[in-house]
Amino acid sequence: MSKHSALDTFGRSGNPAFRDHFEGTASNEDTRLSGVMTLEGAVNKTGILLALCFSSAAVTWNIPNTGLMIGGAIVGLILGLVTIFNPRQAAKLAPLYALAQGLFLGGITVIFESQYPGIAVQAIGLTFGTLASLLICYKTGLIKPTENFKLMLVSATSGIFLLYMVNIVMMAFGGGEGIGFIHSNGIMGIGFSLVVVAIAALNLVLDFDFIEQGAEQGIPKYMEWYGAFSLMVTLIWLYLEILRLLAKIRSN
Amino acid sequence: MTIPAITVDANTLIFGLLAVVSLGIFFNLGKFKASKSQTEREDRIDWSVRKYSFSTYFRGCLISGLGIFLIFSLLGYLGFN
Numbered sequence: 029m030s031k032h033s034a035l036d037t038f039g040r041s042g043n044p045a046f047r048d049h050f051e052g053t054a055s056n057e058d059t060r061l062s063g064v065m066t067l068e069g070a071v072n073k074t075g076i077l078l079a080l081c082f083s084s085a086a087v088t089w090n091i092p093n094t095g096l097m098i099g100g101a102i103v104g105l106i107l108g109l110v111t112i113f114n115p116r117q118a119a120k121l122a123p124l125y126a127l128a129q130g131l132f133l134g135g136i137t138v139i140f141e142s143q144y145p146g147i148a149v150q151a152i153g154l155t156f157g158t159l160a161s162l163l164i165c166y167k168t169g170l171i172k173p174t175e176n177f178k179l180m181l182v183s184a185t186s187g188i189f190l191l192y193m194v195n196i197v198m199m200a201f202g203g204g205e206g207i208g209f210i211h212s213n214g215i216m217g218i219g220f221s222l223v224v225v226a227i228a229a230l231n232l233v234l235d236f237d238f239i240e241q242g243a244e245q246g247i248p249k250y251m252e253w254y255g256a257f258s259l260m261v262t263l264i265w266l267y268l269e270i271l272r273l274l275a276k277i278r279s280n
Numbered sequence: 281m282t283i284p285a286i287t288v289d290a291n292t293l294i295f296g297l298l299a300v301v302s303l304g305i306f307f308n309l310g311k312f313k314a315s316k317s318q319t320e321r322e323d324r325i326d327w328s329v330r331k332y333s334f335s336t337y338f339r340g341c342l343i344s345g346l347g348i349f350l351i352f353s354l355l356g357y358l359g360f361n
Contacts, residue, residue, distance in 0.1 A: 071310035146291040153295030153302075160302035163309055169317035174324070175331045182337055187344025194345075209352040216356050223348065234325075240314050241327055 064246035065255070070239045073256035077126040081260070084130030089138055097135025104128035111257055118253035125257065129264050140271055144278045151274055155267040158229045166236045173237045181234060184227045213276040221273035228266040235259045 088097055107125040111118055141148045165171040195206035209216040239255040288296075313319065 067313065068311045071307060074310075075307060146289070149292050149295045149299075153298035156299045156302035156306070160305040160309075163306055166318065167309055167312065167314045169315045172318060172321065172323075175326070178325050179332050179336065179340060183340025184344045186337070186341035187346075187348060190341060190345035191349060207349070209356055215360050216352055219355075220348070220352055236314075237325055238327055240319070241324070244313075244319070 062249040065239075065242045065249055065251045067239065067243045069249065069252040070243065070255040070259075073122075073252050074259050077122055077256050077260045078263075080123050080126040081130040081133065081264075084127045085134030085137070086130075088131050088134030092135060092138045094135070096131050098132075100128045100131025100135070104132060108261060111254070115254040116250055118257050119250055122253050122257035122260070126260055129260075133264065133267065136268070137271070140275055144275055147271065147274050147278065151267055151271045154270050154274075155263060158266060158270075159232060159263065162229060162232045163236060166233050166240075171233050173233050178234060181227065181230055185231060188224055188227060213279045218273065218276050221269060221276055225266065225269045225273055228262065228269050231262045232259070232266070235262055 084100070088100070104125055107121050107128055111121040111125060114121070137148045137151075140151075162171070166173075191207065191210070195210050198204060199206040205211060209220050211217065212220075235255070235258050238258065242251050242255060
């Protein structure tokens, strides 16, 4: 019988990343061999991933190369998807993911920076500012993530993903400019970007809670890399959305 | 030999400082446990189980996507551009 009554009612999580790690039953061998997840370990690994991302971003920042940028985006996407379904491999895949995404971010930032000088440092400052603010809100208990919070946030995030996909299909096959308000730099466009930035930022709270509970419950050490990876995915999304928002505001 | 003057504009200074301070907060505060009001409550997320079914999340995704689309399209139709 599980210690969680909900486990018996609803069954285990469908997310392969979380299943088998939090209950401890399937991971006893892993924890015995590698140790358990700690907050310090997850934070340090996030630092390593950020450093890797910044170093590869410096390459495409200094030597702008479209091929390298698009290649980084595609490889990063593939590595991200593989990591989501293979948390045990996160220690190997997450650094590669950070390097690949860095190539993409460096390239895209140069494009924005050439149009709106100073936008890069603004976006970086606001991204890390949001990270620190939400960490304080989470640690102090100002924002308390619940199951309903998670449901709303996952729904909103996937809803935005759906809109982006429809937009891409419309742009590819419709010949037009897709869904107007996504690209517009008017009130609607800025309002939409603000909504997306808010949702991306709140995803950080879910990442903090995942890491906090993982450390509390002593899940295997390799999940430190997974926690750091999920934080990186959210930070990269947040950075890109802030970049878009600032560009829309400054283009007026 | 003349050393080139390093010029930092206000934009770089303010946002650069914000980034450095924020990272400092993250690397320090991140290593501490959350407060009791956060960790000792009944309604915490249980990451080992899926409380809501896949269809609930799927419905949520469709409602959110459609909802955002309709709200912004309606506001655009009403003249908020």
